[in-house]
Amino acid sequence: MTNSEFNPPIEDRYFEDYIPGSVYEFGSILVEEKDILDFAQKFDPQIFHLDKDKARNGPFGGLIASGWHTTALAMRLLVDNFLSKVAGMGSPGSGPIRFLKPVRPGDELSIRVTVLKATRSRSKPDRGSIRIYIETMNQHRDVVMTRIGIGIVRCRPVSKKA
Amino acid sequence: MTNSEFNPPIEDRYFEDYIPGSVYEFGSILVEEKDILDFAQKFDPQIFHLDKDKARNGPFGGLIASGWHTTALAMRLLVDNFLSKVAGMGSPGSGPIRFLKPVRPGDELSIRVTVLKATRSRSKPDRGSIRIYIETMNQHRDVVMTRIGIGIVRCRPVSKKA
Numbered sequence A, B: 001m002t003n004s005e006f007n008p009p010i011e012d013r014y015f016e017d018y019i020p021g022s023v024y025e026f027g028s029i030l031v032e033e034k035d036i037l038d039f040a041q042k043f044d045p046q047i048f049h050l051d052k053d054k055a056r057n058g059p060f061g062g063l064i065a066s067g068w069h070t071t072a073l074a075m076r077l078l079v080d081n082f083l084s085k086v087a088g089m090g091s092p093g094s095g096p097i098r099f100l101k102p103v104r105p106g107d108e109l110s111i112r113v114t115v116l117k118a119t120r121s122r123s124k125p126d127r128g129s130i131r132i133y134i135e136t137m138n139q140h141r142d143v144v145m146t147r148i149g150i151g152i153v154r155c156r157p158v159s160k161k162a
Helices: A033-043 A052-056 A067-081 B033-043 B052-056 B067-081
Strands: A023-030 A093-099 A108-120 A127-137 A143-154 B023-030 B093-099 B108-120 B127-137 B143-154
Touching: A023 A067, A033 A067, A033 B067, A067 A093, A067 A108, A067 A127, A067 A143, A067 B033, A067 B067, B023 B067, B033 B067, B067 B093, B067 B108, B067 B127, B067 B143
Parallel strands: none
Antiparallel strands: A023 A108, A093 A143, A093 B093, A108 A127, A127 A143, B023 B108, B093 B143, B108 B127, B127 B143
């Protein structure tokens, strides 16, 4: 079953709330041409990300978003909807990423997140690591990108007895 | 041996020019605080990327760049120095990424690129894929991030006989 809401809410979400097997969907974000060009100018000035006219004769037959732009937009959806506002401790890295289909101006991106694994730290028992599979989809529900994500999340504080 | 120049030049570089075992270094890019905040606002609004004051009490003891910002800056160094301006055909994805040390305001990033493998396509003999190991370093030459990159590159056109 896929959930579009994640309970508890993002301000009260801890390691224990990421249950392996859970699936969530969030989105969407519109990818505008100017955003594609702006990202490309700053970070990835390859012709097919940067120049609409020249891109037409390039390998993708038109302008496409940098894969790192798509990755960053998927991250935005993750931060706004899935990660915790109170217990997130960053990430030691990422598993493999696949860019499966081009992202073009006007596309609307959403994400489907599957919790793969949640492992409590042995050495630091106040936290654990979660491993997730992120599928980024366009408005046709084509998967344009996949990524394995890893996050360190603090455990729920033990509540004081009354 | 590490090279800081890659011959042939970027406007005349093809699949055949990426020789497994070659190592190159390129850089640097200064990471300014406003760039960290700007990237975080757009793509990764976690407190330790976004709010200098609150970041002080966070898991990294201060503001740090989003890992995707670091990835994007390493990509910029790759596009400006290592990839080809004439033969690049994009990427099917990325291998694993490790974020090893925080990137903080004022850091200067450079990259060391090792060509791991170059495989000519069997089905499309006009191109090949290159597999590279990218180490992103700060001004102290600490490796802050590593990534396995994959790129599709066109082969050098066969020159017409006179």
